[in-house]
Every structure is written in structure tokens, then in C-alpha cells.
Amino acid sequence: MSPIRPGRAKVATVSAAELGTRTTELSMALVSGADELDPSGVEVARRVVDKAVERSGIAGxxxxxxxxxxxxxxxxxxxxxxxxxxxxxxxxxxxxxxxxxxxxxxxxxxxxxxxxxxxxxxxxxxxxxxxxxxxxxxxxxxxxxxxxxxxxxxxxxxxxxxxxxxxxxxxxxxxxxxxxxxxxxxxxxxxxxxxxxxxxxxxxxxxxxxxxxxxxxxxxxxxxxxxxxxxxxxxxxxxxxxxxxxxxxxxxxxxxxxxxxxxxxxxxxxAASRQRLKADVVGAATRLRPGVADTEADVGRVPREALDASLARAAGVPIVLDAVARDYRREAFAHTGWLFARWTKGFAADPLRRLRLDRTGGRPPIPVEIDGADVRAVLGRSSIPAPTVSTASAVDLATRSFVRDASEGLPVRWTQAVEDAVVGGDGTLSDSLDRAVIGTSLRARRPVWWFVVNILQWVLGLVALAGLVWYAVLWVFALLQLPRPETPAVGILPLPLVMLVVGVLLGIGLGILSRWWARVGARHRRTVVGKRLTESVAAVADEHILIPVDEVLLRHRETREHLEAAAG
The missing domain is CATH 3.40.50.300 (P-loop containing nucleotide triphosphate hydrolases)
Incomplete structure (x- = not known):
């Protein structure tokens, strides 16, 4: 029965605790979503909250x-x-x-x-x-x-x-x-x-x-x-x-x-005062409720493959992976190539050094007091070519597509808030991608087979060198017309000749085989480093796109839940 219906009054149906809870919920909805709700409705709701708090605080x-x-x-x-x-x-x-x-x-x-x-x-x-x-x-x-x-x-x-x-x-x-x-x-x-x-x-x-x-x-x-x-x-x-x-x-x-x-x-x-205040709170919350959707997307389930792929291209990941593969083959030749041909390594440019990604000894620790604008001064900047216009457009398109999927079904103001939350137009995204590449380890522990083949190449090289020296000694004896020492033979071939031929041929053959195997290892290294770079790029996407979007969607969910609790 209403408090103004005929007959005796009944117990109040709106308690002070219920009114306080509803008022708090409406206030929390304004805190979390006032900027994305209808301005006129927000103004009314603020007056309602103020009125409820002031009236509840009046004695009597x-x-x-x-x-x-x-x-x-x-x-x-x-x-x-x-x-x-x-x-x-x-x-x-x-x-x-x-x-x-x-x-x-x-x-x-x-x-x-x-x-x-x-x-x-x-x-x-x-x-x-x-x-x-x-x-x-x-x-x-x-x-x-x-x-x-x-x-x-x-x-x-x-x-x-x-x-x-x-x-x-x-x-x-x-x-x-x-x-x-x-x-x-x-x-x-x-x-x-x-x-x-x-x-x-x-x-x-x-x-x-x-x-x-x-x-x-x-x-x-x-x-x-x-x-x-x-x-x-x-x-x-x-x-x-x-x-x-x-x-x-x-x-x-x-x-x-x-x-x-x-x-x-x-x-x-x-009951009348609390009934009136409750009606005001419910009315204000009901008026604001159309300003939020019934649900929101889960950022973790929004497809992001196109976004990560476009960011990877913008970060120059394919270029870096090609350099990693060439670097692997270059280092493999330095450790497994024919011993007497390794000096030619110096004629080939270091692919990672050309990109300023050749830091193998670790990076200097970043001082605690440094701010974000000076991080690049400590870590440096790579020489990876800047993304092309088409690559930048692909990033923009992928970002917009992701934002559109994440904000699907949201009211216009919330959709705009999701778009505004995405960072990247001021160059920070490009710098973050570059730092992510620089901060990713592009090398790994040397393979065991490098060590084994290197020992074999040294043994074969020393054998060939010993055979050559042996022949040189015999030539000196012949030149000085000195009695030649007896030379061992392997069948009809002199042992020095066998040592020279075997050392050279086996060394060259092992080098050719190692080069073929190095191509296989380079592909594997490319895959391993590719996963690392993908994770680094994904972390940048999380920081600049996913997390800001998720924060807006979290505010949307909190606003909706508070409004529903206020409206009952």
C-alpha cells in the first residue's frame, strides 16, 4: 500500500540502507561513465545524488x-x-x-x-x-x-x-x-x-x-x-x-x-522521503541506462591476427628475420666452414650490425629515474627501414578493424571512447615497436654440431697442413741433394700426399655439408626468433591498443552494472 492510500500506514518499503546503496551505485556509474553518457541525464543524476546525500544527512x-x-x-x-x-x-x-x-x-x-x-x-x-x-x-x-x-x-x-x-x-x-x-x-x-x-x-x-x-x-x-x-x-x-x-x-x-x-x-x-529519493535515483538511472549496451566484447576473444601481422610488418620483422637467417649462416660458416676459407668471412657484411641489432653482450640497464622520452637514447634506435605508406595504411586499417570488432554494439559515445583510447597516431607506437625489436634477443646458444664440426675441420686442416709441410721438407732435401728419408706410403701413394689430399677434400666436403645443414638451422633459428618477435610485437599491441580498449570496455561494464543496481 502506498503511504498516501486510505487506511492505516504500513511499514516503510524503502530502507535507509537500500536508498544509500542505490545512491552509491548511481554515483559510481557517474564516476565510471559520465563522459560517455548523455550530458543532460548526467547533470540530472548528479543533482539527484547530491539531493539524496543532502536530504539523508538532515536530522529529523x-x-x-x-x-x-x-x-x-x-x-x-x-x-x-x-x-x-x-x-x-x-x-x-x-x-x-x-x-x-x-x-x-x-x-x-x-x-x-x-x-x-x-x-x-x-x-x-x-x-x-x-x-x-x-x-x-x-x-x-x-x-x-x-x-x-x-x-x-x-x-x-x-x-x-x-x-x-x-x-x-x-x-x-x-x-x-x-x-x-x-x-x-x-x-x-x-x-x-x-x-x-x-x-x-x-x-x-x-x-x-x-x-x-x-x-x-x-x-x-x-x-x-x-x-x-x-x-x-x-x-x-x-x-x-x-x-x-x-x-x-x-x-x-x-x-x-x-x-x-x-x-x-x-x-x-x-516512507515518503525515502520513496521519493528512491524514485529519483531509479528515474535517473533508468534515463541513463540506454546510454550503455547490454553487453560488451571480450578483448581477449576479438580476432587479432591481422593486427599483429600488420604491426609485425610495420616493425620490420620480415627484414629482421632475413637478417637473422643470414647471420646464422654467416656464423655457421665461421665455425664449420673449411678452415682455409674462413678468412673470406670478412668480406661479407654483418646483417644484424647493418640494422644496429648486433648487441650480443647485453644492453646497459635503464636508469630508474629515466622517463619514456629518453629510453631511446639509452637503447638506441635500429636502422630498420621505416614502414612504407602501404604498410602504415595496413596498420591503420587493421587497428580500425580491431577497434570496430571490440566496440560492436556499443552506443556512439562509447564507440568513440574506444577509438580515442587507442594510441599510435603520435609516433609512440612506431618507437615502441622499434624498442621491442631492439629488446628482443635475436641470437641463441651456439649449436653443439658447430663445436663438433669445428674440431673435425681443425683436425682435417692440421692433417692437410702436416702433409704439405712434410712435402716441403722432402723438397728441401731434394734441393740440397741430401739423402731423402724413407717416406711411408699408403698403398702406392706417399703418406704426405694422402694426408694433404684427404685433409683438403674432406675439409671441403664437410664444409659443403655444413653449409647445407646451416640452411636448415637458419630456418629453425628464424622460426624461434620469429616467435620471440611476435611476442614482443604482441606486447606492444597489448600496451597501445588492447589494454586501452579493455579499460574502456571495463568502464562500460562497470557503468552498466552500477546503473542496473541503482535502477533495481
Whole structure:
């Protein structure tokens, strides 16, 4: 039952803890996604959060009820009837209420609340027996159950006043009160301003909304019934679920006691203020909810093959891998080639050195205090050719494709936030790719077979050299016509000749075989280093693209969850 429904008040359905939780959730949604949500909705939500926090911090347990209506609807007369005195000035044709007037029931101090409401005119209602009853229709007398202590009744300026200041004051106070009592009369009960500009906009407060058809003494009993039903129908059309309407007359006292009873119900339940604030929070969260999608992509599952491949090409990975393979073959020849041909290695340029990637002894540690702009000064810059226009375009296309896939289904503002989060247009991506290549180890431990073949080549080389020296000694003996020592033979061939021929032929043959095997090893080294470079490039993609995108999507998810929690 609503706190303003007939009968005894029920226990509050909105606890302070629930209101605090919803307010916190709405506030967190603004923290995580305010820049990507509708600006007007964000502004409203911030006012709602501020209002909830301020109202919750005000001491006392008062219920603020506003009598709002158009000029001539009899608001002030109804206010005087409820407070039991001529407190509000009454005007028959032109608006006379320029500032809100408050009627206070009970002994609790409401100064802090009224200061917050900005209401200066205050009247303490005499709650002694028989006082403040006003006119009562004896034929419809109703015994009020409960007390009005804690009620703060406000008589607002006319919201259709010709004075702009009056209208603005009414609108300002309506943003802060707990219960709306829309007061109208038989002539203006269907006024478009009332329904379109006020009731409809605040229809989500149906639990704390009541319609009053005042000046019912001007109608017949059948007319009162017809207009009351018609006003209820209009309120339902405005969005007020289960709308209730009371017919009142300050002349005959009709409905005054019934209205008092409903106000007593609202006060006794102590639910109206929290109900209103909850409705505001729910309304603000509901208004912002279309600004986020129902789900978001998982960055880890978005296809990234094209992105990594384009970044690898932009980083010059294919060029580096070709240099790694040539470097492997060059080093393999230096360790496994024919011993007497290795000197030709000096004529071949070092492929990694040409790219300034020949750091085998480790890099100097980067000082802790160095900033990002000076990292390149420590690590240096490679000589890898700059990416071509087509390569740069491929990176841009792949990045846009990845961002499009990651932001699929998101609202426009969130999609733009994802695009803005991607770094790369200012040259930092290119520098990061270059540093990633420089920081990747392009060599590995020398293969064991290099060591084995190197020993064999040295043995064969020494054998050939020994055979050659042996022949040289024999030639010197022959030149000096000295007796020649006996020369061992292998079959019919002299041993020195065998040593020379075997050492040379086997050394050359082993060198040719090693060169063939080095090509196989170069392909394997290319594969190993390629994996390292792929991981390094992927790390750069993570840093400059995936992580920023994921952060935006995380904020989107948090915003959606907070809004859903706030809206319940």
C-alpha cells in the first residue's frame, strides 16, 4: 500500500540502507561513465545524488508535502483549511503566492530541513484537540487515524503564473519535496501544462502522488463523480499507476478529512522521503541506462591476427628475420666452414650490425629515474627501414578493424571512447615497436654440431697442413741433394700426399655439408626468433591498443552494472 492510500500506514518499503546503496551505485556509474553518457541525464543524476546525500544527512524524520497547482485552483484555501488558519494569502483571479509557505506539525525542529528547502515563511500548526480542523462536512465526517506530527506542508507558487520567478520557484521546490498533491479545479483539471509539463515528467513518483479536485462545491454529486473519474483517467494516461483522486471543497469541508488521513498515513509510515529519493535515483538511472549496451566484447576473444601481422610488418620483422637467417649462416660458416676459407668471412657484411641489432653482450640497464622520452637514447634506435605508406595504411586499417570488432554494439559515445583510447597516431607506437625489436634477443646458444664440426675441420686442416709441410721438407732435401728419408706410403701413394689430399677434400666436403645443414638451422633459428618477435610485437599491441580498449570496455561494464543496481 502506498503511504498516501486510505487506511492505516504500513511499514516503510524503502530502507535507509537500500536508498544509500542505490545512491552509491548511481554515483559510481557517474564516476565510471559520465563522459560517455548523455550530458543532460548526467547533470540530472548528479543533482539527484547530491539531493539524496543532502536530504539523508538532515536530522529529523519529517515528511514534506507540496500543494501544487495552477492559478485559481484554490491551493492556498486548501492549505489554510489543513493548517486551520488564514496563513496563506488567497487570490481569486491572479496569483498571490510568490514564495512557498510551510505549515509545521509537531515539536521536532525542522529548521535545517526548511533552510535546505529554501522556505522562509513558516507556521507552526496548533495540534491541540479541536484546533486546526477547519470546515468539515458532517455528512462525510471521517475520523483521522494517526498523527500529523512531522508533516511539513508547503503551499507553492502557481506553476502557470505570469511571473516567471514564481514558476521557477515552484519547479525548484518540486524537485525537493517528498509527496506531490496536484491541486486542480473543475475548469483546469485537464490543463495541458499540468499534465504534460509536471505530472507526466514526475509520473515515476506514483507512490507519492495524489490528485485533488478542489472546489467540488461548484458541481453536482454526479458531476463530482464524473470529473473525479476523468481526472484519475488522465493521471493514469500521464503514467501515474493506480492514480487516486480526492474531491475537496474548502467551503463545505468535503474531502478535507480524507485528505488529512492520507497525509497522516504518509507521515506515520516515514516512507515518503525515502520513496521519493528512491524514485529519483531509479528515474535517473533508468534515463541513463540506454546510454550503455547490454553487453560488451571480450578483448581477449576479438580476432587479432591481422593486427599483429600488420604491426609485425610495420616493425620490420620480415627484414629482421632475413637478417637473422643470414647471420646464422654467416656464423655457421665461421665455425664449420673449411678452415682455409674462413678468412673470406670478412668480406661479407654483418646483417644484424647493418640494422644496429648486433648487441650480443647485453644492453646497459635503464636508469630508474629515466622517463619514456629518453629510453631511446639509452637503447638506441635500429636502422630498420621505416614502414612504407602501404604498410602504415595496413596498420591503420587493421587497428580500425580491431577497434570496430571490440566496440560492436556499443552506443556512439562509447564507440568513440574506444577509438580515442587507442594510441599510435603520435609516433609512440612506431618507437615502441622499434624498442621491442631492439629488446628482443635475436641470437641463441651456439649449436653443439658447430663445436663438433669445428674440431673435425681443425683436425682435417692440421692433417692437410702436416702433409704439405712434410712435402716441403722432402723438397728441401731434394734441393740440397741430401739423402731423402724413407717416406711411408699408403698403398702406392706417399703418406704426405694422402694426408694433404684427404685433409683438403674432406675439409671441403664437410664444409659443403655444413653449409647445407646451416640452411636448415637458419630456418629453425628464424622460426624461434620469429616467435620471440611476435611476442614482443604482441606486447606492444597489448600496451597501445588492447589494454586501452579493455579499460574502456571495463568502464562500460562497470557503468552498466552500477546503473542496473541503482535502477533495481
Amino acid at each position: 524524520d519529517h515528511t514534506v508535502v507540496a500543494l501544487a497547482g495552477a492559478t485559481g485552483s484554490g491551493k492556498s484555501s486548501l492549505f489554510n483549511a489543513l493548517v486551520g488558519g488564514d496563513v496563506a494569502a488567497i487570490g481569486a483571479r491572479r496569483p498571490t503566492t510568490s514564495r512557498p509557505t510551510a505549515g509545521l506539525w509537531g515539536d521536532a525542529d525542522a529548521s535545517e530541513l526548511l533552510d535546505w528547502l529554501g522556505v522562509a515563511a513558516r507556521h507552526v500548526v496548533d495540534t491541540a484537540p479541536g484546533a486546526g480542523e477547519g470546515p468539515v462536512d458532517d455528512s462525510r465526517a471521517v475520523q483521522v487515524v494517526g498523527s500529523l506530527d512531522g508533516l511539513v506542508l508547503l503551499d507553492l507558487p502557481d506553476f502557470d503564473s505570469r511571473e516567471l520567478e514564481h514558476r521557477r520557484e515552484a519547479e525548484r521546490v518540486l524537485e525537493l519535496v517528498d509527496v506531490f498533491v496536484w491541486v486542480t479545479d473543475p475548469q483546469k483539471y485537464a490543463d495541458a501544462r499540468l499534465h504534460d509539463e509536471f505530472v507526466t515528467l514526475m509520473s515515476h513518483h506514483d507512490a507519492v502522488t495524489l490528485g485533488v479536485l478542489n472546489q467540488s462545491d461548484r458541481l453536482t454529486a454526479e458531476g463530482v463523480k464524473t470529473l473525479t473519474q476523468d481526472l484519475a483517467r488522465l493521471l493514469v494516461a500521464d503514467g501515474v499507476a493506480d492514480a487516486k483522486v480526492i474531491a475537496t471543497s474548502t467551503v463545505t469541508g468535503q474531502g478535507i478529512a480524507d485528505l488529512r488521513q492520507r497525509l497522516a498515513n504518509a507521515v506515520a509510515g516515514h
